[in-house]
Structure formats: structure tokens, C-alpha cells
Amino acid sequence: MPFIKLNDLEVEVPDGINVIEAARLHGIEVPYYCYHPGLSRPANCRMCLVEPHVFFPPAGAIVPDRQLATGCTTVLRTAPPDRKLDGKYDFIVRTDSPRVKKAREDILEFLLVHHPLDCSVCDQAGECDLQDFSFNHGRGTSRYVEVKNVPPKKDLGPDVLLYSTRCIVCTRCIRFCHEVSGTGELGLIHRGSHDEIDIPRAHDGTPLQLLDNKLAGNVVDICPVGALISKDFLFKSRPWFMKTVNSICPGCSVGCNITLDFKEDGVYRLKPRFHADINQHWMCDDGRLGYHYVNSEDRLQIPMKRVDGELVPTSWADALNLIVEKFSGVDAESKVVVGSAQGTNEENYVLQKLGREVLKTDRFGLFGREPGEEHKFPQFAIEADKNPNTRGARDMLGLGNGSVLEDEALWEGLSNAEAVYLVNGAPERPLDETSQKALESVDFLVVQDIFESDVAKLADVVLPGVTFAEKDGTFTNSSGWVQRIHKSVDPPGEARTDWEIIQQVAKRLGGDIDYHFAGEIAMDIAENVPGYQDATHQKIGDSGVKLQDDN
Amino acid sequence: MPFEFSEENRREFEKLIPRYPVKEAVMLPTLHLAQRQAGYISPEVMEYVAGLLEVPVMKVKDVLTFYPMFFEEPVGKYVIRVCHTLPCALADCKLVLEHIKQKLNTDVAAETDLAKGTTPDGKFTLLKAECLASCDVAPVMMVNDDLYKNLTPQKVDEILDSLA
Numbered sequence: 001m002p003f004i005k006l007n008d009l010e011v012e013v014p015d016g017i018n019v020i021e022a023a024r025l026h027g028i029e030v031p032y033y034c035y036h037p038g039l040s041r042p043a044n045c046r047m048c049l050v051e052p053h054v055f056f057p058p059a060g061a062i063v064p065d066r067q068l069a070t071g072c073t074t075v076l077r078t079a080p081p082d083r084k085l086d087g088k089y090d091f092i093v094r095t096d097s098p099r100v101k102k103a104r105e106d107i108l109e110f111l112l113v114h115h116p117l118d119c120s121v122c123d124q125a126g127e128c129d130l131q132d133f134s135f136n137h138g139r140g141t142s143r144y145v146e147v148k149n150v151p152p153k154k155d156l157g158p159d160v161l162l163y164s165t166r167c168i169v170c171t172r173c174i175r176f177c178h179e180v181s182g183t184g185e186l187g188l189i190h191r192g193s194h195d196e197i198d199i200p201r202a203h204d205g206t207p208l209q210l211l212d213n214k215l216a217g218n219v220v221d222i223c224p225v226g227a228l229i230s231k232d233f234l235f236k237s238r239p240w241f242m243k244t245v246n247s248i249c250p251g252c253s254v255g256c257n258i259t260l261d262f263k264e265d266g267v268y269r270l271k272p273r274f275h276a277d278i279n280q281h282w283m284c285d286d287g288r289l290g291y292h293y294v295n296s297e298d299r300l301q302i303p304m305k306r307v308d309g310e311l312v313p314t315s316w317a318d319a320l321n322l323i324v325e326k327f328s329g330v331d332a333e334s335k336v337v338v339g340s341a342q343g344t345n346e347e348n349y350v351l352q353k354l355g356r357e358v359l360k361t362d363r364f365g366l367f368g369r370e371p372g373e374e375h376k377f378p379q380f381a382i383e384a385d386k387n388p389n390t391r392g393a394r395d396m397l398g399l400g401n402g403s404v405l406e407d408e409a410l411w412e413g414l415s416n417a418e419a420v421y422l423v424n425g426a427p428e429r430p431l432d433e434t435s436q437k438a439l440e441s442v443d444f445l446v447v448q449d450i451f452e453s454d455v456a457k458l459a460d461v462v463l464p465g466v467t468f469a470e471k472d473g474t475f476t477n478s479s480g481w482v483q484r485i486h487k488s489v490d491p492p493g494e495a496r497t498d499w500e501i502i503q504q505v506a507k508r509l510g511g512d513i514d515y516h517f518a519g520e521i522a523m524d525i526a527e528n529v530p531g532y533q534d535a536t537h538q539k540i541g542d543s544g545v546k547l548q549d550d551n
Numbered sequence: 552m553p554f555e556f557s558e559e560n561r562r563e564f565e566k567l568i569p570r571y572p573v574k575e576a577v578m579l580p581t582l583h584l585a586q587r588q589a590g591y592i593s594p595e596v597m598e599y600v601a602g603l604l605e606v607p608v609m610k611v612k613d614v615l616t617f618y619p620m621f622f623e624e625p626v627g628k629y630v631i632r633v634c635h636t637l638p639c640a641l642a643d644c645k646l647v648l649e650h651i652k653q654k655l656n657t658d659v660a661a662e663t664d665l666a667k668g669t670t671p672d673g674k675f676t677l678l679k680a681e682c683l684a685s686c687d688v689a690p691v692m693m694v695n696d697d698l699y700k701n702l703t704p705q706k707v708d709e710i711l712d713s714l715a
Binding site: 185 | 611612613623
């Protein structure tokens, strides 16, 4: 590990790291715009200039001024013994010298030459690198008195707008489209101070190609200013009025790490969160824009039961009593419990306890969203399984004998079932003829769901559960990472956390299941489910835990 | 209207490829060839060139808008570029430019609006140019690929009148 002098600190840093990251590790901010840890480094914004001391001239020697260097491309490595600086350092660099500070002020003044002062209506305000670095490192005033360039606002694609005036031409978005998505829709038109980001267009402005790939939303995240804007979030909220929790995208089995921004009245946006082994810095637009169902007016809010063929609202007590009454009269072999690949490990664990310990059945099934399309990009993949927890649900439900009925086997299994407890929770799940028939044949069907879905419409009792945004728990992704989701908004109406509903049912059926919070269930999972030894909420934290004995 | 290289230009293009390390690097000569054949780089030409060089269309658009030698809309048969950089300005290029404007009864084209400087008969397009690297013989102008030196209004008349 290189031993460096960083300002007045003497520190060891990982080999091959650049000055920006080395400084970050030690709590020193080096401002930057064009650099992004997930992209190539053109060093074009010049914001991260630092002052390296690469040699020590003999006293009295006349040498040229040392050059400032860009922190993003200055890579730190161990120097050979005869090249150590001051006899011991592999590198000496200052990020706080007067020359560096002056350079930052000058660069910022240039970057702001054509930048409008529309922070008051800009979506990025409050989370803008231009604002923050101006505040921390800027001059505070501009000496520019000429007319500003006013390039047009442009529509780049289904979800992305470009406010060209705000753009500082760092080219992160262009590099993203070449390197990560491999789609290459973005480029620079014109020259010099007239440079503009754009999609290919005919001379009259007609687009020849839109920024319309499944990763397009990431360019909005990596834009350091308010130039690239998501239409979905445009003018929805000032960033500082939202609260943020860490979560996991429920859109597919990749399990991208995300942050979820919300206010009391709902979820406002999802953004990717870095995970080195899963999603890097990115997420897909299906996941990013897939949260709207959480805020839907059509969410189930109260329990329902079937009376004269119609589903009518009822109370929790009544619905639960009805379930107890109907399930009590059925023999164990005729009961099937169906978990959800949309549900957490915790609720599937409680569900299998309900099945095995209370209902005394070993017939378990797994339900969830239908498979969708798979997409591959140079540095990202979207998986075909559109459920976040297929693997975890299988692990939990299959705990006893390891067999979980899915797809055709499930429909076959249901055809001779008398009482079925099914958890859905998928934002949309159409039924085909086979599944419709199988579910219709069930004498007494309980469905725990978030919408009056095709499945819920066939139920005798419907219980309102919650979405990923409204509960705590863990998902196990396809590569065996157990990751944590956090509750953000409250459930609508009388809807309840899924494992609590299942526990209530179990209790009323005489079961001895008594958990108080999801983390308590996770501790039981760690004790009882093979591979999950480390999967307690405490150990999972924000970065996840890889299943043991998993290759 | 779909665009395709003529047989001759196709052969010319094939000869260019081995001279460069990667296909993308053949961009400039390919665009010159295409513009010579088509007159200007229309979206169809852009897409054709992108296909030939196996790059996204945006790469072509990027290069095309960087260089003022490429046109994205029709231009006159003769493109006149009058230098207006310092030495030519000192040698009174303004007089030359105003004379041409009056003679052709046209404005100076903008890079993004060539029609503004193109005569209605489609014969001439008048552009201002940055330094044409002939300051010793200022003021100068180029008409298509030919350089004209030591210009005076009278000399300009002779040159333009001689063009068919």
C-alpha cells in the first residue's frame, strides 16, 4: 500500500486509488464534476486540481513552477525504494494549498459563466454539486458582464429532459451511454462555449434517435447539475422536503440497492445506491419508474369477504374469524399455503410456520409476478424473473421437505385443495386459463394482496397487505445476497404488514407464533434456515450479506 | 431519399480504411467524400456513414457539427468563404465582404442557417471564415477549394463573373 503525505496527514491508501478517492477516505473533499467512479476519466472539468510534490530540487536551483494535476487521473502507487520522496513517501500531495484554492475559484467562475441563476425552480437545487462546490470552494461573485448563451431546453427521450442552459458539459451522460448502456445515443454538438449535449437530430431538430434505453434514467442521477431531469420527478418536490431510506428495488431478481425518497403522502422517487457486487452505481428504468403502484388510489385498504358472490368490506375481526372457522374444518392434506416471491423472507418464514406448525400441512406453493424480458448491457443486466425474492421465498417455504410447488405444479396442486391461503402482493399479475380454473376450484380461498387483482377477485376472503415501501424485512436476490428493505410510508387505510396478518391468523388458530418486529423473525431465520446464519438485520446492515455455502 | 456511395466513392472509401487504426477514425475523409457526392450531409447520409463506420449516429452528428466545413443543409454551387480574422480585417476584408453581399444581393450565412447566405438561384453561398492561413496575402477568400489572394472589390468582380 502506498504511504503518502496528504496535506498534513501521513496515511496508507489502497494501491491504484486516485487522489480524489484517497482524500475521500480520509475525510477531505476534493470537488469534481466530470469524474465518476463508474466511468472513464477524461479529466475535462478541471475542478479536481491538486498540487502534487513530485520532486525536491536542490536548494537554490531554479525550477519551473510545479504543475497542478487533476486528482481524478493522478493514481497512487508504491514507488521504488530509490524514488521515495523525503526518504519515505510514495507520493506527496496537497489539496488545500493557496494555488489549488485559487484554481478552484477560477474554474468555478468559468463553469458559472453561462449558468443561469434559476436554482429557485431547479429540481437539482439542494442536491446540486454546482451549488455545493460553489458554496465550499467558489469565489461567490462573478466578473462576467457579457451576454450569457441561452441554448434551448430539449426533450431527449421518454423520461429525460435537458435544460441545456444549466449544463456544464462534463460529458458524464455521454460516457454512460457509451460505456455502461452501450447504446451511444448522446453526444456533443457544436464547439467550444456553444457545446451542447444532444441526441442525433436532423437539421430541423427532428430526432433521429431518442434516449430510450432501459438504463436512460441513470444519466439524470449522474448529472452533477440540474441539466438532465427526470420527467417523472420534475417539479414534484424540493429534495430537502423528502425523507430517504435505503431499500432494495423490487422490480426483478437482481436486487439493485436503492434509496427511496418519500413524504407522508407517498413515494416520490427511487435512485440507485452503490453496491460493488450487484448493481454498481446503476439501476434500470423499469425499477426506477416502477414504484407508482405504491401510491395508487386503488390499493386495498380494508378486508373483504364474499357474500352472495360479491366481495364486500368487512372488519379484520370478522375476516380472521371466518378464516379460522373455514380452515378448522379441513384436513391437513387438503390445505395449501402459497407464499409470494414479492414478499420478504420474514413473512414467508412466518407463513411456513403457519403452514407447518398450525395448519399441519406440508403443501407449499410459490406465487408472484410472471417472468418478463431479460436485458443485457455492457456493464449491467436486467433479469427475467420480475420478483425480488424468489430465491428467499423458496428457501423459507421449502424449509421442511424442500419442495415448493410452482407454476404448472402449483395449479395442479390447487385442483384438489379445499382451503388455500395465498399471498400475492405483486403490482400486476394476470391469470391465464389454467391458473384461473385452478383457483376457482378451491372451496375456500384466502388472498392477501395489495390490489383487487385477478387473484383477489376469486377469493372468499381478501386481506389488505403492504408493498415493499411500507415494510421492513429482507430479500434474497438471485446471486444469494440477503439485503434489507426499510419501511418508509405508512400502509393505506387498515392494510397491515404481511407477517403481522399471518401471525394473527396463526394465533387465532391456536398457534404459538409471537414476533414483535421483523428483525426478530430474521434472528429465527438465521438460526433455522441453512445458509442464513449471518442474515440478521444487524449484520446485513446497508450492504447485505452473502448466503453462506453459496458459490 | 436513401443515400449510398457511388461505385467510385465506394472504392475510394475502401482504400481509406487500412490507413487508419480503427474504423471510427476514417470519419473525416468519409464525410468529405459523402459531402462531395451529396452536396450536404442529410440525415440519410449521416445514417449511411454511421453504418459504414459501425458507430452510433450521434458520433457522426458530433463530428459534423464540430467542423464548419460540413454542411447540414443545401448550399450554393459555389461556397465563398471570406476570411475575417485579424490580418484580413486590418487589410479591409470588410470592404470585400460588403461588396460581395451587394453584388450577390445576399446576407452572410450563419453556421446553423446556411439558407440565409445562399442566393435564390442556388449558385452562391456566402460565409465568413476564420483564418485561412494566408495572412501574407490578405485579404483572402476561398471559393470551394480554391484560394484567392490580395482581394479588392474589382478583383472579386472578375472572379465571381468568371464562375459559371
